Amino acid sequence: MTDQRIALLAPVPASFLGAGQPDAVVVEVRSQQEAVDACRGATIIVSDWSGTVIVTADVIAAARDTCRLIQVPASGLDGVDVAAANEAGIPIANCQGLNADAVAEWCLWAALDCLRAFSQSQARLRDGHWEQVGRTRLGMGQRRVGIVGLGAVGAATARRFAALGHPVSYWSRSRRPEAFEEELGVTYRPADELLRGSDILVLALSLTDQTRGWLGRDRLALLPADAVVINAARGAVWDGAAVAEAVSTGGLHGAATDVFSREPPDPDDPVLVADGITITPHVGAVSVDAVSALLGRVLANVDAVLNGGEIEGLVAP
DSSP states (O other): OOOOEEEEOSSSOTHHHHTTOTTSEEEEOOSHHHHHHHHTTOSEEEOOTTSSSOBOHHHHHHHTTTOOEEEOSSSOOTTBOHHHHHHHTOOEEOOTTTTHHHHHHHHHHHHHHHHHTHHHHHHHHHTTOOOSSSSOOOOOTTOOEEEEOOSHHHHHHHHHHHHTTOOEEEEOSSOOOHHHHHHHTEEEOOHHHHHHTOSEEEEOOOOOTTTTTOBOHHHHTTSOTTOEEEEOSOGGGBOHHHHHHHHHHTSSSEEEESOOSSSSOOTTOHHHHOTTEEEOSSOTTOOHHHHHHHHHHHHHHHHHHHHOOOOSSBOOO
16 A cells, blocks of 8 residues: 555645556645644645645644655745744745746736726726726836846746836845846836836735735835836735725825735725726636646656656755
């Protein structure tokens, strides 16, 4: 009887992994309550990108003696207690960068939609209102773009805006090498300076204790009054209520987000109900190409652990 056990927390069927690994037992985990028992003795834990089941310290403790990899089928690590995994000596791999192009494409669309209010007018049209006038619609022109976080998504987004002729600046917790800045066509600026000079602000930084609530009321006040804010990071990276208030009162021209602090969001979430905020249900990274690459990484790493091979996308402790 096999002793290879895969705890599948991600909301995909067990057959996704089991078909390629007939000698492994795949256990579907669909609630936090069952996670500890289900992960006890697991060789691999495939985490949940939706946030329904978290790889907590208790889960890691249960799998500590047997687990050889925590595979994150996404870029963000907020569904894993990274400190507990590091302390237990369990490696983590993710899919950083594999969906960057898809998210960058969403950022371009979201910026245009915010400026021109297409989604809002579409909703009004479906409600029977022919809304040709009554909203201020701004063009893309060569509006100044500021990107917060220059990882894979930030860099892919910068390339696209720069190719359209926009001046692109960025702030990151660590400045990138000058050659990389030149390749992308971006300029580094301190955070406050970046905010003051950004007509389109794209949030593309990872969620950590240091970045939680990064864009709050004080920083929002630094943006130009006709600016738009695009959140391609995590819902907790900005103060959603403050953003909704700024859009409603004219402090911002608009905003867009693909992510929420709670997913699905509560019906009364200020970001969800505010007029002038473009919203999508965390689908910015979803395209056939991106999902195929992501699932391919998961399958390859599972095979590498069970049958010998090199694990790709390892996250440094």
